Amino acid sequence: MVKSISAMLGLPVPSRLFWKIFGSLWLAIAAIAFCVDFVVDAMFQSELRQSPDLSIGYRAELATTLVATTLHHADVEGTRQLFMEWSGKRELPVLVVNARGEDILARTVPAPALAQAVAMINQDSAERSVQRVLTPSGEAYVLFVPLLLLPASAPHQHVYRYAESTRAEVLAMALVSLLFAAGLTWYLYRPIRHLHDANRRFAAGDLDTRVGQLIGDRRDEIADLGRDFDDMAGRVQSTIEAKSRLLHDVSHELRSPLARMQIALELTRQTPAKTGEMLERIAYEIDRLDKMLGETLTLSRLKSRSERPGEECFNLVELLVDIVEDARFETASNSRQIEFLAHDDVLITGRSELLRSAIENVIRNAIVHTLDGAAVIVDLSSATPGFVTIRVCDGGAGVPDEELGALFEPFFRGRNGEKAQGYGLGLSIARHAVEAHGGQVCASNIVGGGLCVSLILPVTTLDE
Known part of the structure; x- marks a missing residue:
């Protein structure tokens, strides 16, 4: 039903x-x-x-006070006029009794009720539903509301008294x-x-499901639970979609080296004299595949936060000096320069090798896109209290503004893609490594040409 x-x-x-x-x-x-x-x-x-024959309470008190005031100022005739002209939904149930026991309207006066009213007056009771009033002519009247009024019709219980x-x-x-x-x-x-x-x-797989609009503007724990569900659903959806994109990108990137290896094998069969050359090519492609899969695994671990910073405290300036010296050694054969600017020592808590890999990826990316004769500038500053900023600026042509937000996405190689030697994972790994240390990464174009990547990290004080 x-x-x-x-x-x-x-x-x-x-x-x-x-x-x-x-x-x-x-x-x-x-x-x-x-x-x-x-x-x-x-x-x-x-x-x-206490008073079995009287109606007491605020209603009886209001009615008695109204009639008592009228009787005191307008005498008996004025009171009779009040009863006759009364337009309320119910009649005024107040009896006005003189010394002879008679009501001014000739209504029946219950003797027990009158006796209780007189007794309460003589006892100086504070109950205002029973009152004695002197008229201007000097006659005394007792005013009260009986429990039972006896009009010409059958007796009825008055509404002023609470009944079961x-x-x-x-x-x-x-x-x-x-x-x-x-x-x-x-x-x-x-x-x-x-x-x-x-x-x-x-x-069931509907990842777009949300409950925020259905719950509305509630402000309670159930609404908080709904908002937490939406937040969780959004995070799960983002994670699943990111993994799907990563799987798609990896699958796409695997096709090219596998195709080149297949071509090398086919050329080996057709031209045995090029076997050595083709084997070197296959080995080269295998090395690239191994590097790509290693970077993909590192990125996946960073995204899932399975690689978390440890409690190692190290000097960031010393780490940057080592990285810059390695980069200068690698660029010794060309005309590109690397300038390093740093002032005071900076302490960082985390995994030094993870940050080393992140910073090296950013610097190597800057070297690749720096024009011959230009310089890569690595600057360390502490403009924001509690944080340190590593700025790596190249001497290239910069990137379109609409591509700045996608630079740290996996497999993105929008700017000068023909110069890129990797698979577009370096900057993405750098971003997740810095975020794993409680920092953030951003990129901006330099006026006059060039790209600047900023790595912002929280510093560690000696007290910590």
Whole structure:
């Protein structure tokens, strides 16, 4: 039945969790309502025992005070006029009784109620629903609201007195608690249902699944859970897509050297005299494949954070000096120069060999794209407190601005691709190595020509 109603209304079928929350809330709310009803009933029953024939409380007090004020200032005729012209939904139930026990409107005066009212006045009770008033003519009247008014029709219990809960009142409380519990349950259950459905769709392969728009503007722990799910889904999607792109790029890059090796083997069969030359070519391609696969493995480990920095503390300036000296040795045969600018020593915590590889990749990339006769500048500065910046600027032509953001992507060789000797993994490895140390990498063009790559790393103080 529940499923058919939900289908007709276009709503999801409530689950076991919905009924558990709904049942618990409804029972709790109903129990609280009936407990409050019981306590209030007990309080009024206590008042009833104290004055079983009088209506007391704020309603009776307001009515008595109104009539008492009118009687005090307008005498008996003014009070009769008040009763006659009264336009309220209910009649004024206040009896105005003189010393002879007669009401000014000739209404029946219950003797027990009058006796209790006189007794409370004589006891100087603080209860304002019973009052004695002197008229301007000097006559005294006792004002009170009896529990039972006896008009010409059958006796009835006055509404000013609390009565025990009727069946209709019990059903009303049950209905109100039912609606409140259902609304609150749906408010709590709906985002959980969205999370459940999103999790199943995501597990089924729909990586674009998100729940942020479905949850809306909630500001609670369930909304935080939804935002955490979206964040997790985004990260997982980015990781899977990055691995897919990496696999595609690796597969694409493997085709060229494999094709060249196949050509070399075919030429060896056709021209035995070139066997030695072709074997050298095959060995060269094997070395390149080995290097590419090694760099790909390093990049994959850095992306998965399986290679994390250790607790080794080293001097970054000494590391840069060694790297620059190795680079100068490699460029000794050409006219390219390498200038190194550094001031004070800088301490870094992490893996020195990992950072060495990253910085070497950036410097070698700068050397490749530096024009003959120009210089590669390696500058170490500490402009930002707590961080050190390594700037490697080449003497080349720079890159188009639209390609700056893609320089650190795997297998990207957009700028002067014909000069590139590797597979476009060096800068990507450098970026992930620096990020693994809590830093960041960026690139910018130099006015007048050239590219500058900045590696920003957190420094370590002696206190640390």
